[in-house]
Amino acid sequence: MDIIAKNITHTYNEGSPFSSAALKGVDLTIREGEFFGIIGHTGSGKSTFVQHLNALIRVYTAEKKYNPKKDKNTEKPVLQIGEFDLTDKKCDFNALRAKVGMVFQYPEYQLFAETVFEDVVFGLRNFAKEKPTKEAEEAAVQQAIEIVGLDYADVKDKSPFDLSGGQKRRVAIAGVIVTHPEILVLDEPAAGLDPIGKREIMELLHKLHRDWCRTIIVVSHDMDEISENCSRVAVFSEGKVFKCCTPQELFRHSEELEALGLDIPLTAKVQRALAERGVEIETDFTRDDFIAKVSALFRKKTDKGDDGSCGKM
Amino acid sequence: MDMQETESVAVRFENVKFKYDQNSRYALNNVSFSVKEGEFVALIGHNGSGKSTTARLINGLLEATSGKITVFGKDVSDKKNLFEVRKSAGIVFQNPDNQMVSSIVEDDVAFGPENIGVPREEIGERIEWALSVVGMTAYRNSSPARLSGGQKQRIAIAGVLAIKPKILILDESTAMLDPKGRKEIMDVVLRLNKEEKMTVIMITHFMEEALLADRTVVLNRGKIVLEGEPQDIFKNSELLETYNLSLPGIGYICKQLQKNGMAIRDCLYPEELAEEIASLLQEES
Ligand SMILES: Nc1ncnc2c1ncn2[C@@H]1O[C@H](COP(=O)(O)OP(=O)(O)OP(=O)(O)O)[C@@H](O)[C@H]1O
Ligand SMILES: Nc1ncnc2c1ncn2[C@@H]1O[C@H](COP(=O)(O)OP(=O)(O)OP(=O)(O)O)[C@@H](O)[C@H]1O
Ligand SMILES: [Mg+2]
Ligand SMILES: [Mg+2]
Numbered sequence: 001m002d003i004i005a006k007n008i009t010h011t012y013n014e015g016s017p018f019s020s021a022a023l024k025g026v027d028l029t030i031r032e033g034e035f036f037g038i039i040g041h042t043g044s045g046k047s048t049f050v051q052h053l054n055a056l057i058r059v060y061t062a063e064k065k066y067n068p069k070k071d072k073n074t075e076k077p078v079l080q081i082g083e084f085d086l087t088d089k090k091c092d093f094n095a096l097r098a099k100v101g102m103v104f105q106y107p108e109y110q111l112f113a114e115t116v117f118e119d120v121v122f123g124l125r126n127f128a129k130e131k132p133t134k135e136a137e138e139a140a141v142q143q144a145i146e147i148v149g150l151d152y153a154d155v156k157d158k159s160p161f162d163l164s165g166g167q168k169r170r171v172a173i174a175g176v177i178v179t180h181p182e183i184l185v186l187d188e189p190a191a192g193l194d195p196i197g198k199r200e201i202m203e204l205l206h207k208l209h210r211d212w213c214r215t216i217i218v219v220s221h222d223m224d225e226i227s228e229n230c231s232r233v234a235v236f237s238e239g240k241v242f243k244c245c246t247p248q249e250l251f252r253h254s255e256e257l258e259a260l261g262l263d264i265p266l267t268a269k270v271q272r273a274l275a276e277r278g279v280e281i282e283t284d285f286t287r288d289d290f291i292a293k294v295s296a297l298f299r300k301k302t303d304k305g306d307d308g309s310c311g312k313m
Numbered sequence: 314m315d316m317q318e319t320e321s322v323a324v325r326f327e328n329v330k331f332k333y334d335q336n337s338r339y340a341l342n343n344v345s346f347s348v349k350e351g352e353f354v355a356l357i358g359h360n361g362s363g364k365s366t367t368a369r370l371i372n373g374l375l376e377a378t379s380g381k382i383t384v385f386g387k388d389v390s391d392k393k394n395l396f397e398v399r400k401s402a403g404i405v406f407q408n409p410d411n412q413m414v415s416s417i418v419e420d421d422v423a424f425g426p427e428n429i430g431v432p433r434e435e436i437g438e439r440i441e442w443a444l445s446v447v448g449m450t451a452y453r454n455s456s457p458a459r460l461s462g463g464q465k466q467r468i469a470i471a472g473v474l475a476i477k478p479k480i481l482i483l484d485e486s487t488a489m490l491d492p493k494g495r496k497e498i499m500d501v502v503l504r505l506n507k508e509e510k511m512t513v514i515m516i517t518h519f520m521e522e523a524l525l526a527d528r529t530v531v532l533n534r535g536k537i538v539l540e541g542e543p544q545d546i547f548k549n550s551e552l553l554e555t556y557n558l559s560l561p562g563i564g565y566i567c568k569q570l571q572k573n574g575m576a577i578r579d580c581l582y583p584e585e586l587a588e589e590i591a592s593l594l595q596e597e598s
Contacts, residue, residue, distance in 0.1 A: 012459060020459075041491045042463030105462045105489070162333065166360025188462075191488045192407065194359045194518050195559035221491045224562060263492030266562040266583060273587030279594055287566055294590060295573040301594055302574075 001082030001099065001182055001215070003030040003053065007075045009239075010048055010057060022048040024239035030217060030232075035209055037226040037247070038219045040236030041261050046219045047105055049236070050185050052079060052086070053217075054100040055093045059086050081183070098127040101181030101213070105188050107172025111160040119160055120144055120175045127179045144178040145171075147207070149200050166193045173201075177212060184213040188220055202229055227251060227265040227285040235260070248284045322386070323480050323512040324348040324371055324402075329380035331366060340366045342535040343380070350385075350479075351510040353503075355523035355543070358532030359557030364516045365407060367532070368484050371514075372402040384480070400429045403478030405470050405486035413457040418449070418468055421457055425476040436475075443471035446501050448494075462489040470498060474505075480512040481505065488518070499525065520547065520561040524581055531556060547581060 008026040013019045023045045030036050038046050051057045059079045079086040084096045113119040120141045124132065132140070142152045148170040155163070160171050169192060177184065189205070190198040202225065209216045220226055226233055227247045234244040237260050243250065250257070254264040254272065267290040271281050281297070283290045325347040332339045341363045348354050356364050369375040370382055373389045384402055387394040403425070415421040422440045431439065444450045447467040452460065457468055466489045473481065481502065487495040503525065505511040515526060523529050529546045531539035533556045539546055547553070550560045550568060560568065560581075567580045570590070577589035 042467075042494050043461045047461060164361035164365070188489065192360075192485055192518065194362075194557045195520060196554065196557040197360055198518070199559075221489075221495075223492070261491070261493040266566070269583035270563070270566070270587050270590075273584050274591055277587060277591035277595075279587075279591050287562070287569075291566060291569045291573070294570060295575070297594060298570075298573070298575050 001084075002032050002080075003028070003183070003215075004078060004080045005029070005049075005052070006078035008049065008052060008059060008077050008079060010045075010052070012048075022239055026236075026239070026241055028234055028241050028244065030215065032214050034215055034217075035206070035229060035231045036215070036217045037230035037233035038217065038236060039221065039223070039226060039233060039262065040242075044236040045239040046236050047187055048239075050102070050187055050217065050219060053081065053183070053185055054097050054102050055086055055091070056102070094127075098179055099181055100183045100185065101176040101179065103173050103176050103184070103186040103189055105191075105219075107169050111168060111172060111175075114159060115157050116145070116150075116160050116163075116171050117141055117156040119171060120178055123175045124178045140178055141174075144174040147177070148174045148204060149197075150174070166197050169193060169201075173204075177208060180212050182213060183215040183217065184208065185217045186219065189218060190220070190222065190225060198225075205229070221263075223251070223263045223265045223268075224287075227267065228287065235262070251285045321350050322347050323350045323352070323384065324514070325381075325383045326367075326370075327381040329370065329382055330378045331363075331370060331375060332378055339378075339535050341370070341377075344532075344535070344537055345380075346530055346537060346540065348480075348512060348514060350512055351506070353506045353513045353525070353527045354515070355526035355529045356514060356516045356532065357518070357520070357523050357529060357558060359534075362532040362556075363535045364532055365484055368404050368482050368514070368516060371480075371482060372399050372404055374404075396429075400476070401478055402480040402482060403473040403476045404482040404484060405473045407485045407488070413465065413469070416456050416458070418455050418457055418460075419444070419453045421468060422472045422475050425472050429476060439475045439477070440471075443475040446474060447471045448497060463491060463494055466490055467494070467498070474501075478511070480514065482514045482516070484516045485518065487522075495519075495522075520559060520564075523547075524561060531558070533557075544581070548579065 005026055005028045008023050010023040011019055011021045026049055040046050048057065052059055059077050077087055081100065084091055111119050113122060121137055124137060124140055145152045150170050160168055190201050193201055205216055230247055233247050233250055235242040251264055251268045254268050257264055265285050267283060267285045267287060271283060274281055281293050283293050326344050329341055329344045330339050331341040356367065358364055370377055371384060373395050376390055382389045384398045387397055389398050413421055414424050419440050422443055423436050426436050426439050444453060447470050449467045449471060457465055466486060470486055487498050490498065502513055506513045517523055524543045526543055529543045530537055531546065538556060547560055547564055553559055563583055563586050564581050567577065567586055570577060575593060577593055580586040580589055
């Protein structure tokens with residue numbers, strides 16, 4: 001399922017003195033199979049946008065406001081996900097939600113049941129076309145809990161509220177992937193996890209990407225995470241998509257990002273500091289590639305012996 | 314323990330044990346440490362290692378099962394001290410939604426100071442100061458429920474800063490901020506620490522942030538396993554991994570380059586690493 005979004009606007013509390021335009025015409029296409037990143041400063045509209053993808057925020061409210069006479073420059077919004085037309089009031093939103101899984105910025109919000117098991121099984125029961133057998137249910141829940149790195153026997157009867165921040169996160173993810181959604185959207189999935197936990201969650205997402213969910217969309221503030229994991233990335237700024245390209249392309253123009261108040265990956269920082277010292281490194285900004293490129297330069301120098309030059313590779 | 318020492322110690326844990334209920338294992342198991350007044354301590358450790366539990370014990374939200382906790386010499390288990398303790402130790406929690414109490418941002422920020430009896434006239438000033446410090450003055454009359462994740466977190470920080478606590482405890486309080494916002498908040502915290510002698514205990518999963526502290530304390534399964542200057546703590550990557558931690562990113566890259574035969578010194582910062590690499594590559598052979 002491809003995602004095609006055009007002219008998406010959203011204003012919270014339209015008409016009230018507190019109204020705020022969160023999205024001001026978002027155009028974005030995300031292809032099936034991508035591992036897609038969304039970045040942008042606080043309040044740039046990332047969460048507002050991704051909540052459109054499983055119709056938590058309905059786009060037709062924007063359509064109603066759409067008035068071609070009033071503003072000739074704005075066009076009718078488009079939000080198509082596979083066969084689902086989200087601008088159509090008759091769209092089967094339940095079917096859509098089974099296919100587009102959403103892990104919120106505060107996944108604690110999604111936890112409500114008395115036990116971890118009940119929480120994870122909820123999503124399954126909610127979306128299953130026919131009621132699964134008890135055994136099938138248990139197997140599915142166990143698989144989901146284990147794949148997020150929790151000990152099934154240990155946590156299944158615990159209250160989710162008795163878990164630490166990071167453990168809750170994993171339960172929330174398990175509760176969403178248990179339905180095998182085709183598109184999995186995660187709003188800052190690694191925030192609050194310990195370093196190994198972060199790595200494991202990203203590894204988990206890659207594992208899911210191959211076997212469970214065709215498309216993964218990650219909202220993140222962590223540029224290293226983006227450069228390591230994403231095939232493409234969209235930069236949100238002031239309610240619009242400022243840029244959409246590969247991480248390599250994006251981080252090659254680090255000045256642009258910094259002008260927006262965003263960060264760059266550590267590899268890009270070192271690369272820039274090296275350039276200032278006359279050492280040019282051409283890299284895709286993943287750590288492994290960066291290490292390989294620097295090591296290659298070093299080998300070239302030691303092989304050449306007294307040459308001592310270190311030009312562009 | 315003489316009076317002098319009591320005065321300069323902001324927080325002291327002596328053989329503290331804590332469990333959430335009878336049947337569970339100890340969330341903290343015989344923990345002893347102290348934080349000096351004006352010190353900046355980073356508290357790191359895996360998910361569930363007991364960091365938030367430690368924070369909640371410090372200001373008496375939880376009560377130790379055994380052992381003793383003092384804040385500026387005052388025993389926190391003594392109910393008579395609780396008001397004093399909460400006045401001097403302010404916590405910004407992991408999830409800002411847990412501490413939003415009002416429907417208007419400025420009331421939310423005013424809640425803390427009002428609670429500790431700051432005079433009316435002064436409260437206005439404090440709100441102004443705290444909101445400007447976190448860059449949220451424009452949202453003064455907004456509803457916290459209508460803010461983005463990062464904006465809520467800034468309000469939560471302002472709410473605690475407005476108390477002007479002597480000890481500021483940040484429990485992953487910048488996890489939802491964008492990098493610029495994180496840096497801004499860190500700069501404020503560093504400034505309060507350096508200029509106002511505010512004692513800071515910062516719980517974080519960002520190893521880069523832990524580098525800013527005077528001292529790092531590592532918790533593992535409810536016990537302190539490492540304690541020292543960040544530079545020393547972040548030397549042993551294998552050991553850190555057994556605690557579910559890692560080197561800061563630059564430290565990792567540096568280690569890998571060393572493994573590939575490059576004779577460079579241990580580095581933890583980008584500029585430092587670039588300098589090492591450049592001088593090795595450019596040195597006359
Ligand atoms: N429920 C709401 N009611 C009113 N305004 C809102 C609401 N949620 C968000 N906003 C506003 O909409 C804008 C976009 O918010 P959004 O949550 O999409 O940002 P974000 O990019 O996800 O930010 P962050 O990185 O902090 O999570 C912000 O200015 C915010 O104040
Ligand atoms: N309210 C609670 N009731 C019961 N057990 C709890 C409660 N809160 C935490 N625990 C347990 O106590 C231990 C320590 O939890 P704590 O929240 O202090 O960890 P943490 O180091 O802050 O973790 P994180 O990095 O995930 O926030 C964990 O095993 C956790 O499951
Ligand atoms: Mg958000
Ligand atoms: Mg915690």
